[in-house]
Amino acid sequence: MGLKRKDILSIASLSVDEINMILEASEPFKEVSGREIKKVPALRGKTVVNLFFEPSTRTRTSFELAAKRLSADVINFSPSSSSIVKGETLLDTAKNIESMQADIIVLRHSSSGAAETLGRAVRSSVINAGDGWHEHPTQALLDLFTIKEKKGGISGLGVVIVGDLAHSRVARSNIHGLVKMGARVRVVSPPTMVPPFFDQLGVEVYHSFDEALPGMDVIIMLRLQLERQGWALFPSIREYSRLYGLTAERVQLAKPNVLIMHPGPLNRGVEIAPEVADSHGSVILDQVTNGVAVRMGLMYLLSELN
């Protein structure tokens, strides 16, 4: 049994079985990354194209390493070096890449739905590496992998996600994934950053961080987009940090062995205090390590299908 889909566009569209399959397939690849020779031939002869229309170091590098450790040929495509500046549409760019027999296209784009639009247009597999405010499925998969690894499971855990929910693809993907896997999910945000009907995603919405923390096994902090200061979402970074920043004192309000997670890059001293980011409970760097394994697992499953 393998994945019976061409594209990975969202967590919302994945079943629990599919999520479990991806997490299980990723486990052996974590071991590969720990070897002296970090390479397996699973994707030899395959071509992976990283098509990144937004600046990204971490995610692109993670995908690139994952593909290379699977022995695929990897091409990185980014707007500054591509034809986008010449006015070519996303679909034309993608169809050109497809014509070069790309097996997997990894897309990062600022428009919600860009990956879905692309998936419909090309025969290559499309992996959504983040589309607008919509989804970032591989981030959620690596977060689920990390939680499962550290806590032994996901079902029944209390997980709180803190930050700008309205503009966060990481929040949406994580919420879908955690709810599907049976976690109890709380979200914390000022009302300006909670889009309407957010509770219908299966979460409890809190506006007070302190009230949301008791009983929580995992805290996922979202990056505050500092450039959104002019959007009247919060009065100042100072006030945001005071109300919604994770401090050592706040960590005490959660369960004793609470996991502290963050998709990066960190705004140290804004949404997370430096001593918390570097604390024993922090698994922020494990997330990065696991990201490579999960992306290897995912690409392996997709290439098996094709």
Add this chain to the structure above:
Amino acid sequence: MNMLIRGGQVIDPGRFNGSADVLIVDGKISAIDKKLQVKDENLRVVDAKDYIVCPGFVDLHVHFREPGFEYKETIASGVASAVAGGFTAVCCMPNTKPVNDCQAVTDLILKQAERAHKARVYPIGAITKGSEGKELAEIGELYESGCVAISDDGRPVMNGFIMRRAMEYAKTFNLPVVDHCEDLHLTNGGSMHEGLVSTEMGIPGIPAAAEDVMVARNVALAEMTGARLHLAHVSTVGSVRSIREAKARGLPVTAEVCPHHFTLTDEAVRAFNTNAKMNPPLRTNTDITAVREGLQDGTIDAIATDHAPHAVQEKELQFDEAPFGIVGLETALPLTLRLVEEGVLSLEDAIAKLTKGPAQAFNLTDGTLSVGANADLVLIDPQQEWTIDPTKFHSKGRNTPFAGWQVKGKVMLTIVSGEIVFEDTASSG
């Protein structure tokens, strides 16, 4: 050539509804009666048995893109689309390039319409120069050149003071002031209705309040100035409530609704369907119920299409980058007839919303079969079922969320000034 339309169900809303013959002489309605006997060797007789015969439809809201965006639509392709949809009169919005804010542009539109020689085209002039919302356009000149209303459609007049002055000034000419009601600050770059679907899709939302507050503002300004206000493409519960209340107080306010707003909800946007992206956006079931009630109780006077053709490559862009708007002229009739099937409107009332209602809102002489009126009419086969196929549209635009829909009710023949300007050749037999 004179014409006798024999044996149809003639519906002239508010005036006549029954089986009758219609005689057209010299491009005018000459007589409507049962079994007309006419002695005229050159008379063309059209058998309308099983058909509805009614005034040609009047659309208060189309975008024909000429001058400036002829790759999307020309006036020629626009009127071809209009008559194929049963529309014999259309009012075209001024957001062309250049904007229709002066006689030269109005003249060009009228000239092209004359050349195309199909539907009547009534230009709508801009409220402000370049529709920039700063200085009033030369509204007197626009009126004298043939504009039937003024609007900065697509670029709402955000400045309440300018809107006040426009309304005051337009009173001299008794011109309706048409507003696309949207507070752009509240929209803040949104591209679909703000609700559960936008939340799940991560698409920036346009709250219903963005429309509600501007409808309320415009009603207040109409009350203050006494000007005629027409509210374009009403889409929310709040708008309907404000308009109903304004009408109850006797204010000179009229309103239109688009077929997509009484048919579809924001669920149609799922899968990032850019052909379901328009402004105002598709909203919720509650809003659909409200606009339908508005049609029922007369709060909403007219069904208008907001026909907004775009090129395929524009709608193939990512959702947030694709332009707003869908074509509507060739799908309006069957979508309106669904309201009859669903018991929202009687057949006569539904036709009134496409004819008499809009004509009265803009003081047009169209939309009637009264003796002496221009012989602009449409023959409809109300039972014919067909599938909406955008590749068969007469419009250049293919952008519709209704592709593939099975619908009922087809335009068989469209007549303007006694001349056949559209005939359904595919299905006539």
